[in-house]
Amino acid sequence: MRIGTSFVKNILSHNSTWIAIRNPWLIRSCSAKVSHDHDRTEKFETVFSFPFVRHIATLNRMKFYHIIGTSLAIPGCGLLETLSVLPEYSFLAAAYIGVTGAILFSMASLPLNNTIGFLYISEDNKLIKISSVDFWGRRRDRIVSADEWIPLLDMKQKTMDAIYLSPQLTDGTKYKLFIKFGKVLNSTKMGQVIE
Template identity: 20%
Template sequence: MPALICSALAGRGRSHLLSCIRGSCQQLRVPLSSGVWPCASKHLNIHQGCRGPLTPQITASVRCSDLSTQKYDMIYKFPHIKLFRAVSRLKLLQTGITVIILPPVYVLYLMGDASLFLVNYTTAMALFAGVMLYTASHFFRRVVGMMYLDSSHNTLKVSHLTFWGRRHDIYMPVSDVMTIADTGDSSHETVLKLKRYSTPQTLFFSTRFGQVVDKQRFEKVFGSLN
């Protein structure tokens, strides 16, 4: 099929050429306003610019290879992520059980076999379990479990938990990731923020409770730890 060439001119006279070839791969939306996506495809060649947003804001729709087919090397891991996953699934189970119990209790109450206190108690427990599930899930989903960097040092792969306690991988260009200094954190803080220029979404990781597996590559993404 014919090749689809997309180009965008942005930022102080620097030209960022983005090209891709149609194939049997999935479609990916690339926000050029936050830097050009260093796609892991031999069909997509990108001249990288400096960190930070580019202007004018342009959004291009391109096709590229699945980033998951690349080879990634681990640069960070959080050993306690398995415990977080277990607690997350336990909260799901607890909430499910309390919700299932509610209908029989209401039926027994209408039949006169259950007291109003039991109805109020089980309802309160179900509501409390739901609130705790939402709170715990909101926290666990924002904790980074592992981070990987591709061989070209262009793409960062970040693994975290979903609402259901499953692993979810996010692929982001290194040029879109803020350094520790850019986020306003200190490298000696217990909890650090993983922020991007293109989205307000914030994840969290810890070099104190987590482990930096490859310091040299880690610092290529987040800056010096000293």
């Protein structure tokens, strides 16, 4: 029984070495998972939530689905128009509606890019976890040091501050923080770290 299990272990170790050599992506994804699990050991407290971030993510995702639908509808209408199934100029109408809709969706979602949905701060106030929505409606979690966050009081005032604040990181990444419409869950901790 021991001979069989050692034989299987040798084959598995040989195969995993071969897989690791053939698939460097596997090594990167496994190492990324380890570092992600390391980040999970740090305890974070939710200090801010923006309940309408789901609607912003839906709007941004609709743009993606519209572009996919347009990329299928335009050639389909062109083919059906060529086969005389659809009336003349169906291809141009589909192209006009598809491109115009994609431009409108993009323009509507561009000001909502990098909207912060949740802010988390570590127990020792040294790390900030930012959960935001990107241009395509995907959630992006980023953990940064509190030193990388430029305090809001150090930034110059803008005309849009009445609607949303524009926090910025030292690497130039800009976010939108709808503090007026969100829920501040721990104002003292939030004030100590981000203001």
